[in-house]
Amino acid sequence: MTETARRSTETVAPRRFAGDTLVIASHNKGKVREIAALLGRYVANFPSAGELGLPEPEETEKTFIGNAALKALAAAKASGLPALADDSGLAVDALDGAPGIYSARWAGPEKDFALAMEKVRRELALAPDRKGDRAHFVCALALAWPDGHVEAVEGQAHGTLTFPPRGSKGFGYDPIFIPDGHGTTTYAELDPDQKHAISHRADAFRQLVARCFG
Numbered sequence: 001m002t003e004t005a006r007r008s009t010e011t012v013a014p015r016r017f018a019g020d021t022l023v024i025a026s027h028n029k030g031k032v033r034e035i036a037a038l039l040g041r042y043v044a045n046f047p048s049a050g051e052l053g054l055p056e057p058e059e060t061e062k063t064f065i066g067n068a069a070l071k072a073l074a075a076a077k078a079s080g081l082p083a084l085a086d087d088s089g090l091a092v093d094a095l096d097g098a099p100g101i102y103s104a105r106w107a108g109p110e111k112d113f114a115l116a117m118e119k120v121r122r123e124l125a126l127a128p129d130r131k132g133d134r135a136h137f138v139c140a141l142a143l144a145w146p147d148g149h150v151e152a153v154e155g156q157a158h159g160t161l162t163f164p165p166r167g168s169k170g171f172g173y174d175p176i177f178i179p180d181g182h183g184t185t186t187y188a189e190l191d192p193d194q195k196h197a198i199s200h201r202a203d204a205f206r207q208l209v210a211r212c213f214g
């Protein structure tokens, strides 16, 4: 059998989550809050890596999925429990996908997102006009077990950028992102429930739940 034929006929069943405790392998409070809201129906306890005193691993991979898997595996091995990590970011078309996997790093050691959003505005002003203000958020989720097994998915949400930043809900780059289909409202002006209905993180969770939960 050729490699292609084998791939198209082989169906490896995904591993499903069983148990009541899932470590949330993130040190970002905004994310942990959103993950808890999106996952609450499926899992009883979800201690965060921060609460468990787990170290924050260096994100050395070149893709969202790679970094999500790296963070989930580190937490699963350190805790002896299944762990879920989220690697996410904002990809701006006119910046060839930047800041992308470097979205957290653009905010510097102080995690200053006013600074990071200003950097996006400045870079966009230098980019060729014709490329416009399109951007999308990406969210990769990786669910890892202490034996090294990983299930991973990736979600997206498309929209446009606006300056100056508007709104105080949410976190990170939310104040400059207008999701498609919501007029001129930024992510940071939406209520949490509204963001959860349309976000990149919600898109990724729909896929992960179908694969591994419920």
Ligand SMILES: O=c1nc[nH]c2c1ncn2[C@H]1C[C@H](O)[C@@H](COP(=O)(O)OP(=O)(O)OP(=O)(O)O)O1
Pocket: 025, 026, 027, 028, 031, 056, 059, 071, 086, 087, 088, 089, 090, 103, 104, 137, 170, 171, 172, 173, 174, 187, 199, 201
């Ligand atoms: O819904 C979002 N709304 C606004 N901004 C967002 C969102 N989702 C990701 N982002 C931005 C900010 C965040 O800092 C970075 C992710 O970087 P990323 O390395 O995945 O997370 P992180 O370092 O903040 O926490 P951790 O790695 O411990 O989960 O992208």
Ligand SMILES: [Mg+2]
Pocket: 059, 104
């Ligand atoms: Mg990070």
